[in-house]
């Protein structure tokens with residue numbers, strides 16, 4: 173992806189934590205393509221070596237294999253860095269319900285280590301992956317940044333605590349921070365396997381194998397599914413912005429439309445059906461609803477548009493076509 177018209181000086185040193193993961197590896201790739209030096213810190217808890225294998229040949233890319241729960245490692249990674257894009261965390265609501273202690277250690281204590289290291293290294297800005305889960309049980313629609321509800325899972329608590337700590341580091345130590353509340357991101361390199369896989373890659377893999385996708389609930393739950401390139405754009409805008417009003421705050425990162433799971437499966441069958449018409453006949457199975465899932469999620473992206481000039485390039489349809497093409501070429 174090319175960084176267009178974003179007023180971004182491309183000779184920065186950028187630390188991407190979680191850089192071997194889905195979002196992090198896409199960020200590393202774009203930053204390198206645009207001439208930056210990239211340091212990737214990852215412990216491969218959920219990230220994949222193959223996500224960064226092609227990047228290892230690039231002399232502007234440095235891999236630090238390490239854990240954000242270790243403060244010394246965070247200090248080492250932040251050394252001489254201009255910007256931090258902090259993506260490392262244990263994602264997934266069910267994972268945090270099964271093991272809240274590890275989620276808290278990584279997502280809260282690890283986050284705090286990274287803030288301390290970024291502050292000590294005097295980085296120019298600390299941009300971090302927040303989450304739409306922070307809206308919790310709020311029924312307000314679309315979600316606007318300053319109205320949140322009560323968290324519905326340990327994961328949601330960890331992501332909200334990140335925002336609170338970032339604010340304190342801005343006000344107390346003058347560290348510039350921006351939190352990006354991602355809404356159900358999808359696209360190339362997202363892991364389709366494992367118990368905690370996200371719904372789009374999981375359904376794509378099942379459909380490609382002519383297996384029935386299993387929906388939690390009746391398929392009426394909806395999400396503001398967001399294509400990876402829109403997320404990359406927001407990260408770059410967040411580090412490039414020179415608007416002082418745009419920093420030390422949080423933004424929704426989404427497309428601004430919601431799609432329910434039934435509609436999602438219809439679209440996936442249509443796009444995958446172009447490669448293999450039999451996929452159109454695969455039946456869907458509806459199962460029980462999952463604990464901690466919010467029924468509907470839709471973002472207002474007005475704040476990102478106004479303060480950061482965000483203009484999402486990919487709709488759910490155009491993003492899904494790209495994602496499906498990638499999965500068919502790479503994983504079929």
Ligand SMILES: NC(=O)c1ccc[n+]([C@@H]2O[C@H](COP(=O)([O-])OP(=O)(O)OC[C@H]3O[C@@H](n4cnc5c(N)ncnc54)[C@H](O)[C@@H]3O)[C@@H](O)[C@H]2O)c1
Pocket residue numbers: 189190191192193194195196213214215216217218219220238239240241258259260261262263264278282301302303304353354355356357358370
């Ligand atoms: N994908 C989404 O829809 C979504 C939505 C909201 C928020 N987020 C957040 O975005 C970020 C990236 O998510 P993703 O979807 O790319 O997930 P991912 O699991 O693919 O990436 C997370 C990366 O962090 C690394 N990591 C985990 N624990 C670590 C540790 N202790 N030390 C160092 N590295 C560690 C993993 O190995 C992995 O490479 C996470 O903070 C996640 O909570 C993602």
